[in-house]
Amino acid sequence: MLARLPKNLPGGVSLILPFLFICFSFSPVLSQGIEAEVDTLDPAVPDSELVVAAPVTSLIASDYKYDNGEVIELSWVPSIDDQLVGGNVIGYSLYRSENDGEPTLIAELLPGVNNYTDEGLSRLSTYRYTILTLTVNHETPSTMTAPITPEREWINFDKKYLFLIALIIGGSVMFFIETARRGKKLFVRKIAGLEAVDDAVGRATEMGRPILFIPGILDMDDVQTLAGLTILGRISRIIADYDTKIFMPVSRSLVMTAGRETIKAAYQAAGRPEKYSDDMVSYVTDEQFGYVAAVDGIMVREKPATVFLLGAFFAESLILAETGNYIGAIQIAGTARPAQLPFFIAACDFTLIGEELFAASAYLSDEPKALGSLKGQDVGKALAMVIIVVGVLAITIGQAWHVDFMMSLVDTLTNIFSTK
Amino acid sequence: MRRQIPLFITFFVGTLLIFSVFIPPMETWGEDFTLFFDIIAVFAFFLGGGNLMRVHFNKLTRRKQDWTYSIVTLAGFFFMLVLGLLKIGNPGGIAASVTAEGSWFQTMFNDVLNPLQSTMYALLAFFVASASYRAFRAKNREATILLVAAFIILLGRTPFGMYLTAWVPESFSVLQIPNLAIWIMNSPNLAGQRAIIIGIGLGVVSMSMRLILGIERTYLGDDSG
Known part of the structure; x- marks a missing residue:
């Protein structure tokens, strides 16, 4: 509260306020539950100098819908003296009383605020709230809310549309996996970056790098x-078949372990387990640019013929890709971070854009079940396209010709696809 | 069995966490499971540190190519390890935080590691220039469109761009270079980005389904997936 007081207050007032605040916090009036406006006077300030503000009104406490019974929402109408120009309210203090106990301060709010979400509550307690309207030398309490107990809900119906969309997309993925499993041939478009994998590995083999x-x-x-x-x-399976060398510096220990297992399995599947070595995968550092420095050094010294950059990249994407470009390596990159894609497109030979990164494994495996999941994904894309076109037409027609039906359609679509 | 248990755990936890999104009492489970991951990752760090030492000791003892760099790596590793473990120079002593202000560990971090990392980051400026030069060569129609769009945005973000088209009347203000730059960023660029983001979202769903259903197993070191 004091932090928000004007700095040019008279010295006397600045000294009195903390005293006033402490006195009021322990006021018997509050602890008994305030049901009407009660002035909290400071005996040191004459009545004529008190700046009194009207209390907040319509203070309502309601249970937050669809939570685990830990949240109560509060709303109120600010004091009529809470005005930008000529107002005398400097803020609000929100008090909570648990099981009819002594009210405790839970928040100090700025003027103009008219709602608050109280979190971390217990389903086993009842709560009451009151708000003090603060002026420079006076505090006016509001009425206390009726007792309320937060309730737990078992299903979040706010997310019913999300559930429906997940059901449609998930269901179509499962449907196409099953369709593919029954032997139906599914068409998947060619992805240039993945078509080039064989050539890229072959190039490294031929160059002996x-x-x-x-x-x-x-x-x-x-x-x-x-x-x-x-x-x-x-x-790795192709690399093991071609008997080429692979090196994988990593910045996370768990990735190192998983990478080793993955490469080892590929060498075993290729019938060359003796060619595998743990040294193929090595940990460098968790530090972002320390890792970049190490990988750049490896690139410049070892001069790999092919560089794969597949995963999550941040600011290091261009530094790595440009170094790879500088040493003349053929580079295949892929990430799902839109901000890094332009860098890869500029510096690499092939780039897997977003979803192609996730489709790559299924595409390379040529496994019907995996390819089926890609077809299921296409249903989601078709749905998105149809809804985008409908939405664009609806808002265009609705706004241009003032068609209410179209505007309500826009509202419905916004409601369905907005995240809560 | 070695594969069955991880696959069962993946299926069980994956399904549970999908449903937890719609069940309020389970809403925080996703975060709780992330904590489990963090705990496992802490233990895995010993694997990483151990591997780093093994690789560089190997290089050093066998005098492999560029073995001198391994001396620097190992010296840095042990120096920071000792400073951190023994809290040498820490004003609060052994009980204080390892990153306490004024400790040697923190000083090394602030005065050596941070400037080195900033140096690496600064390379980005030069790489942006060289990558842009290659990307903006008008080799074909697409590259030419890219070049023109980039040129407008570059100009639009400078006072010179505003000066160049200040004479365009207000009724045609959309043709002023700064406004054109804003339009390119907010319309074609944003539309393209959103299309990519929708694709990524669907790709993640599809990939997750493959993982949960055990169709994708290569990450477990199983090539039969």
Whole structure:
């Protein structure tokens, strides 16, 4: 409260306010539950000098819908003296009383605020709230709310549309996986970057130079790293068949372990387990630019013929890709971070854009079930396209010709696809 | 069995966490599971540190190519390890935080590591120039469009761009270079980015389904997926 007081207050007032604040916090009036406006006077300030503001009104406490019974929402109408120009309210103090106990201060709010969400409550307690309207030398309490207990809900109906969309997309993925499993041939468009994998590995073999695989700088809990490693599994199989050298510096210990397992399995599947070595994958550092320095050094010294950059990348994307370009390596990159895609497109020979990174493993495996999941994904894309076109037409027609039906359609679509 | 248990865990946890999004009492489970991951990752760090030492000791003892760099790596590794573990120079002693202000560890971090990292980051400026030069060569129609768009945005972000088209009347203000730059960023660029983001979202769903259903197993070191 004091932090927000004007700095040019008279010295006496500045000294009195903390005293006033403490006195009021322990006021018996509050602890008994205030039901009417009560002036909190400071005996040191004459009545004529008190700046009194009207209390907030319509203070309502309601249970937050669809939570675990830990949240109460409060709303109120600010004091009529809470005005930008000529107003005398300097803020509000929000008090909470638990199980009819002594009210405690839970928040200090700026003028103009008319709602608050109280979190971290217990389902086993009842709560009451009151708000003090603060002026420079006076505090006016509001009425206390009725007792309320937060309730737990078992299903979040706010997310019903999300559930429906997930059901449609998930269901179509499962449907196409099943369709593919029954032997139906599915068409998947050619992805240039993945078509080039064989050539890229072959080039390294012919030149007698190693292949460098960089799985990004995030850990195994990132789906892009997982996508990178699944592609590594397919590429390693080709590398093992061609008997080429692969080197994979990583910035996370768990990625190192998973990378080793992946490459080892590929060498075993290719019938060359003796060619595998743990040295193919090595940990460098968790530090972003320390990792970049090490990988750049490896590139310049070892001069790999092929560089794969598949995973999550940040500011290091261009530094790595440009160094790869400088040493003349053929580069295949892929990431799901839109901000890094232009850098890869500018510096690499082939780039897997967004979804192609996630499709790559299925594409390279040629496994019907995996390809089926890609077709299911296309249903989601078709749905998105139809809804975008409908939405654009609806808002254009609705605004240009003032068609209410179109505007309500826009509202409905916004409601369905907005995240809560 | 070695593959079955991880696949079962993936299926069980994956399905549970999908449903937790729609069930309020389970809403925080996703964050809780992330904490489990962090705990595992801490233990895995020993693997990483151990591997780093093994690789560089190997290089050093066998005098492999560029073995001298390994001396620097190992010296840096052990120096920071000792400073951190023994809290040498820490004003608060052994009980204080390892990153306490004034400790040697923190000083090394602030005065050596940070400037080195900034130096690496600064390279980006030069790489942007060389990559832009290659990307903006008008080799074909697409590259030419890219070049023109980039040129407008570059000009639009400078006072010179405003000066060049200040004479365009207000009724045609959309043709002023700064406004054109804003339009390119907010319309074609944003539309393209959103298309990519929608594709990424669907790609993640599809990939997750493959992982949960056990169709994708290469990350477990299983090539039969």
